[in-house]
Amino acid sequence: MISLTTDFGVADGYVGIVKGVILSIAPAVRLVDLSHQVPPQDVRRAAFLLDAAAPFFPPDTVHLAVVDPGVGTARRAVVLRTPQGLFVGPDNGLFTCVLAEVLEWEMVELANPAYRLPQLGATFHGRDLFAPAAAHLASGVPLAAFGPPVSEPCRFSLPCLQVEADRVLGEVLYADHFGNLITSVGRLHWQGDDLALSPAFRPAGETRRIAVDALRLQCAGHVIQRVCRTYGEVGIGDLLALVGSMGFLEIAVRQGSAEQTLGVRPGERVEIEL
């Protein structure tokens, strides 16, 4: 199986062409679109998405990811193998979040011309370079055949998350399709009536318990006093905080858009007094 994540949009046929190339090489492979609406060249957004989605796919899935502002420049093209799946894409930080959650991984550079299209252009490596590599990888070509090992992959700085004695500081990561604001405060899961916070992207981090009824969350001048379990606990149009499907704290408006209500952008500070 190959999943696809790009910023190509779906209007121009670029994704279809990538799939044509894959299926020409590996006719029996299953293809699943993860997203082609990553905001143009938003490597961080794609990195979060890959990390959130990979655990729900079989561990031998090849995740093809092409968000590639540096296409045609000297940035490396790579394959990454982790216990959560295989990843193919540019080495520009795309795999930062996946790498932060695993203890073992192996990366090689896509250097072997046998696993490219014959004509490698400078503007569409999704088609000429990454699609053939993903197809060959899904067909069983071993990692080492693609090229030499990469020991220091490119990584961006992880989103802010400070867990202190009496407060937690985080930031808004992005707004989803519903206008829910996904924050860096995670991963959270319920333990009875409390929340357990095990900082994401820090495999060795300590778990912290949070009493959900005795907190004060502030973001962009708005205050929320507790964390709900479901949208239904507040009135339609009311602001609430809850644990989102990926285990991150979300700020939402029931049957509305928190993004519009708060008017905030990625990077906005979120502070929780405990």
Add this chain to the structure above:
Amino acid sequence: MISLTTDFGVADGYVGIVKGVILSIAPAVRLVDLSHQVPPQDVRRAAFLLDAAAPFFPPDTVHLAVVDPGVGTARRAVVLRTPQGLFVGPDNGLFTCVLAEVLEWEMVELANPAYRLPQLGATFHGRDLFAPAAAHLASGVPLAAFGPPVSEPCRFSLPCLQVEADRVLGEVLYADHFGNLITSVGRLHWQGDDLALSPAFRPAGETRRIAVDALRLQCAGHVIQRVCRTYGEVGIGDLLALVGSMGFLEIAVRQGSAEQTLGVRPGERVEIEL
């Protein structure tokens, strides 16, 4: 085969994750997207869509539908079996239109924890509950294994359609991608030069003949005098009425948008004097 209908959009990877879960359980199943652009939480729109699409799929297709404003609350999760296919989703009215068109059906609640993901969260039942159920159903698990029967499914009131001696009253259901206004006046089909109207969602309804050249359709102050067979019968930019692909009367503008021209919204009254 499993079809998918949601209001998740395609940017955030939620649909891809649902597919990852399905294919982890049922690797050989075929997946077909019906729509992921149902307006957020618009259960009625999804209900029309399921009813319109199901007849064009093999009758053993599993239609997975997740438009779920009440996720995490007490609303039931169900599987529905009809002669037109199997349906999986929340019991919030989503299956109103499908139920209105069949004489026999069977519904059970998704109560058996064996057919869920181990961790059932409160915000993403599409992933944790409905996707596994659809995958197991498509793999041959019998209906009764999922849970106890449901005898009174949730239904919303059907859209307005009054057929009187000298007029038909209906309403605008929604505007499609082309700006065509789909109305509740249906199902219609041509019989020679007349239209036969067999009210939708009323299996026992009487058929009524309509002479298409002697009518007067009014909507939002605009008047249309006849029903065309094709867009080509009027000039570019002109308003027309015709029988849409689902058998409902549509108000359209040739190579334009009736939604913009008339400026109306779902629920707008449509009156036809015969």
Add this chain to the structure above:
Amino acid sequence: MISLTTDFGVADGYVGIVKGVILSIAPAVRLVDLSHQVPPQDVRRAAFLLDAAAPFFPPDTVHLAVVDPGVGTARRAVVLRTPQGLFVGPDNGLFTCVLAEVLEWEMVELANPAYRLPQLGATFHGRDLFAPAAAHLASGVPLAAFGPPVSEPCRFSLPCLQVEADRVLGEVLYADHFGNLITSVGRLHWQGDDLALSPAFRPAGETRRIAVDALRLQCAGHVIQRVCRTYGEVGIGDLLALVGSMGFLEIAVRQGSAEQTLGVRPGERVEIEL
């Protein structure tokens, strides 16, 4: 394999219904979306897209294309066979670009009612006529079984491209998802430090060499002095020209939108002084 290209959008379920019809007839066929976001009724845009994508698919792929402003009128429905694949759709110019690039082709009209749905409506031939034809074609039904040969397919006039002694005249074809302006100046490929221009859609055209550092490209009052190999050769936000992934000259803004910067529309003149 069947690829799908339409202007249906993805909200209304029309594409899902087309796939349901195909898979009811040909359950084992692979489906790949090329685009469903062709601007409504923009036959030229779909024609460019089909031509650009087909070479990257296996040559026995059936490309189903439905952009059909004349649905229900007397325009023919056809199947086209070329060395680059099979094509099914309305005979309204959709195959102009594909036809212009091949020396051999065969076209027949979709006249045989055995390869349609039983009820052929007047508004959704994608579902009733083209989907069944594509499914039967992919299942091995021979071309001649569909209907009589067509010797003079409908074609639109090809986009402007004049190659003169001291200049090249072209036009903007369209803006893609990134805001890159794709022009008719192609097909280009690098030969050392020069570009070789082999006019598209003219199989017998002569190749012309262009020195990329000694030119002056003008479009909408903006001037670009050379052709880059990659986006990285200019600063972020700067205007550049490069050879796009389909071999056509593109005007782009690095990490920005040339469409917005130049404010131009399809048809805008592009002039290159050599």
